[in-house]
Amino acid sequence: MPSEAAAGNRGALAIIAGRGDLPRLIAEATRDAGRPYLVISFAEAPLDWVDDHPHEAHRFEKIGRMFRALKRAGCREVVFAGAMDRPRLRPWAFDAMALRVGSRVLRLLRQGDDAMLRGFGAIFEEEGIRLVAPADCIDGPALTAEPGVLGRLRPEARARGDVARAAEILRALGPVDVGQAAVVAGGVCLGVEAVEGTDALLARIAALPAAKRAHAPPPAGVLLKMPKPGQDRRLDLPAIGPRTVRGAAAAGLAGVAIEAGGVQILDRAATVAAADRAGIFLWSVAPEAL
Amino acid sequence: MPSEAAAGNRGALAIIAGRGDLPRLIAEATRDAGRPYLVISFAEAPLDWVDDHPHEAHRFEKIGRMFRALKRAGCREVVFAGAMDRPRLRPWAFDAMALRVGSRVLRLLRQGDDAMLRGFGAIFEEEGIRLVAPADCIDGPALTAEPGVLGRLRPEARARGDVARAAEILRALGPVDVGQAAVVAGGVCLGVEAVEGTDALLARIAALPAAKRAHAPPPAGVLLKMPKPGQDRRLDLPAIGPRTVRGAAAAGLAGVAIEAGGVQILDRAATVAAADRAGIFLWSVAPEAL
Numbered sequence: 001m002p003s004e005a006a007a008g009n010r011g012a013l014a015i016i017a018g019r020g021d022l023p024r025l026i027a028e029a030t031r032d033a034g035r036p037y038l039v040i041s042f043a044e045a046p047l048d049w050v051d052d053h054p055h056e057a058h059r060f061e062k063i064g065r066m067f068r069a070l071k072r073a074g075c076r077e078v079v080f081a082g083a084m085d086r087p088r089l090r091p092w093a094f095d096a097m098a099l100r101v102g103s104r105v106l107r108l109l110r111q112g113d114d115a116m117l118r119g120f121g122a123i124f125e126e127e128g129i130r131l132v133a134p135a136d137c138i139d140g141p142a143l144t145a146e147p148g149v150l151g152r153l154r155p156e157a158r159a160r161g162d163v164a165r166a167a168e169i170l171r172a173l174g175p176v177d178v179g180q181a182a183v184v185a186g187g188v189c190l191g192v193e194a195v196e197g198t199d200a201l202l203a204r205i206a207a208l209p210a211a212k213r214a215h216a217p218p219p220a221g222v223l224l225k226m227p228k229p230g231q232d233r234r235l236d237l238p239a240i241g242p243r244t245v246r247g248a249a250a251a252g253l254a255g256v257a258i259e260a261g262g263v264q265i266l267d268r269a270a271t272v273a274a275a276d277r278a279g280i281f282l283w284s285v286a287p288e289a290l
Numbered sequence: 291m292p293s294e295a296a297a298g299n300r301g302a303l304a305i306i307a308g309r310g311d312l313p314r315l316i317a318e319a320t321r322d323a324g325r326p327y328l329v330i331s332f333a334e335a336p337l338d339w340v341d342d343h344p345h346e347a348h349r350f351e352k353i354g355r356m357f358r359a360l361k362r363a364g365c366r367e368v369v370f371a372g373a374m375d376r377p378r379l380r381p382w383a384f385d386a387m388a389l390r391v392g393s394r395v396l397r398l399l400r401q402g403d404d405a406m407l408r409g410f411g412a413i414f415e416e417e418g419i420r421l422v423a424p425a426d427c428i429d430g431p432a433l434t435a436e437p438g439v440l441g442r443l444r445p446e447a448r449a450r451g452d453v454a455r456a457a458e459i460l461r462a463l464g465p466v467d468v469g470q471a472a473v474v475a476g477g478v479c480l481g482v483e484a485v486e487g488t489d490a491l492l493a494r495i496a497a498l499p500a501a502k503r504a505h506a507p508p509p510a511g512v513l514l515k516m517p518k519p520g521q522d523r524r525l526d527l528p529a530i531g532p533r534t535v536r537g538a539a540a541a542g543l544a545g546v547a548i549e550a551g552g553v554q555i556l557d558r559a560a561t562v563a564a565a566d567r568a569g570i571f572l573w574s575v576a577p578e579a580l
Contacts, residue, residue: 085499085501085502085504086476086478086502086504086505087504087505088504088505088507089505109476109477109478109505110451110476110477110478110505111477111478112478112479161400168466169463169466169468172462172463172465172466172468173459173462173463173482175462176458176459176462176479178459178462178479178482179482183484186376186399186400187399187400187401188376188399188400188401188402188485189402189466189468189484189485190484190485190486191484191485191486192463192468192469192482192484194473194479194480194481194482195478195479195480195481195498195502196480196481196494196498196502200494204486204490204494208485208486209375211375212375212376212485212486214375214376214377214378215376215377215378215379215399215400217378
């Protein structure tokens with residue numbers, strides 16, 4: 001069968017698994033396709049779903065041990081999926097390879113997410129393991145969306161203005177490698193995401209005193225997520241899911257906007273349904289319109 | 291006496307009073323200098339200290355009434371002091387002048403803080419009331435600081451690196467008129483301030499899960515406050531005080547940095563004492579070093 005032959009050519013898939021649903025979805029899709037794979041988690045971030053899959057826990061300090069395991073398993077491609085926090089490294093526990101790439105890794109950990117992940121991706125590629133995007137690992141509907149209004153509600157003119165303002169803010173932050181999400185209401189920036197994550201950003205918007213939103217009382221405002229300009233799209237694409245949409249509704253926003261083709265939608269049917277149920281819009285905006 | 295003559299030439303001072311200690315400090319200094327003044331508060335933001343001062347509460351919708359009061363009181367200068375939230379306007383209550391400047395005001399309320407305040411300042415100047423900076427209204431030590439380490443502790447090399455990274459982030463945000471504060475630890479941006487205010491930013495850093503800071507465990511990291519590039523320094527200069535320093539310590543930061551000459555220090559002696567007591571540094575950085 002051609003798909004198995006193709007899978008064979010690509011070798012086994014290493015899934016470097018962080019938080020969220022994406023790594024599990026990729027593991028399930030890879031298993032269902034009959035392709036060999038190995039899920040790698042890090043002790044700092046234990047996962048509750050890996051018992052059903054070929055899985056090894058590793059430590060950043062023993063990165064040489066991890067690469068030996070990947071080669072033993074026949075991994076020729078690697079996908080980074082899910083959010084991962086920066087680890088606390090214990091240099092005294094470094095193995096030989098960790099010592100070799102250690103100073104590079106320490107430097108990477110001091111950088112923005114994008115620079116850090118790009119650097120880690122390069123280390124895998126130097127070891128002969130090709131970096132692939134999550135979207136290349138899941139069959140069926142693409143993870144990212146085409147341009148258009150995805151749910152029942154359409155954004156009003158004011159919300160479109162807020163999306164444009166949020167895009168302007170995220171574009172300004174891109175070059176300094178901060179921020180994949182911003183919330184704007186009535187032209188005013190209510191919040192910018194740093195390391196706290198989108199759920200925490202939305203929870204904080206929900207908790208803002210009413211006076212901070214008197215100029216545009218809820219429901220008003222939008223959450224915009226988009227990749228950073230120049231971001232390596234195989235790595236750490238921003239993602240939304242049903243929880244994002246529920247959080248945006250709870251924060252009194254009028255809708256959620258994403259860059260078409262640049263933001264993953266986890267469980268699109270459930271995400272659209274959540275938006276319709278909450279009475280907010282879900283708008284996938286063409287990059288050239290942002 | 292020359293100072294009274296000078297005060298006489300400048301007429302009475304209108305103090306547009308928002309939240310925080312600064313408007314009260316200005317009112318007290320103006321009273322002590324024997325200069326006539328009038329504190330204006332807005333019903334949306336009642337103040338608890340104005341009973342000791344000549345004071346009128348006004349509404350944005352009756353801006354004409356406010357200007358008549360200012361002229362009656364002989365105000366020829368105005369100072370904007372303290373944080374003010376954007377009001378919810380009831381257009382049906384607009385007086386004649388509010389109707390005249392109303393569309394301009396509505397447009398201003400949709401902009402960043404700096405653009406909004408600049409626009410309001412222009413309306414006062416068109417009415418013949420000169421806009422002055424808080425620092426012009428308080429005698430004694432200047433509100434802003436000269437470059438130097440203000441407390442007992444000195445920033446280490448790593449903290450200096452974090453200050454440089456925070457400055458890079460705030461400079462990127464300046465052109466889109468967002469953000470006067472950022473927190474960086476170990477090179478990673480832990481938070482950017484939008485409308486929530488510095489106290490809320492620090493509270494949120496204190497509540498971050500330990501995993502988000504594993505690369506640079508507390509105490510580490512800095513809060514940097516600086517004005518936006520090109521900001522009208524008569525208006526809305528960022529400010530710190532003892533509470534900021536206590537909040538930074540509670541958030542597990544190593545110190546607080548401000549742009550020398552660009553950030554107000556409210557009650558400098560108490561602020562420095564709070565930093566020394568908390569064991570964090572307080573560093574006023576020359577603009578050219580940021």
